[in-house]
Amino acid sequence: METYTAMRHFADSWGLLGMTVFFIGVVLFTLRPGSKQHADAAARIPFEDDKP
Template sequence: MNTAQYEALRQFADSWGLLYMMAIFVVVVLLIIRPGAKSLAQSAARIPLDDDFPLDRTDKR
């Protein structure tokens, strides 16, 4: 890749990449603070603690 292409891609990433990352940040924040998000977050936090499929203690893997 020559220097002109590198500089063009870097300038594009510096300008539009920043806007893209800012948009993702804003969307994530809005999803977190929206009404009803607390109950979904609490249920997602409990997933590792739910024991729907107990381990078979005879399995010696």
Template sequence: MDTYSLLRQIADSWVLLVMFLFFLGVIVWVLRPGSSKLHEDIANIPLRNDSPRE
């Protein structure tokens, strides 16, 4: 089976719907109300300076 046929079968099956629902679930998980503090903390990691440079 060539690559095109394999990808076409995946697109024609329920797998595409499952992957799309998983993608939406990830987006909802990231944008949930309680996660803003966590994302803000992670975003500030490069700005932390735990040890002074010499």
């Protein structure tokens, strides 16, 4: 039971911190300058084959 308790404590503290940093990084990555053009281009991909 000692190993389980240690791993649980580690996941509760550093695991949460790691997931929070990862989430903030993803949000900042999607809000970076120039990302709107990439998002618009990706949004148009399904409609590219519809052109005659």
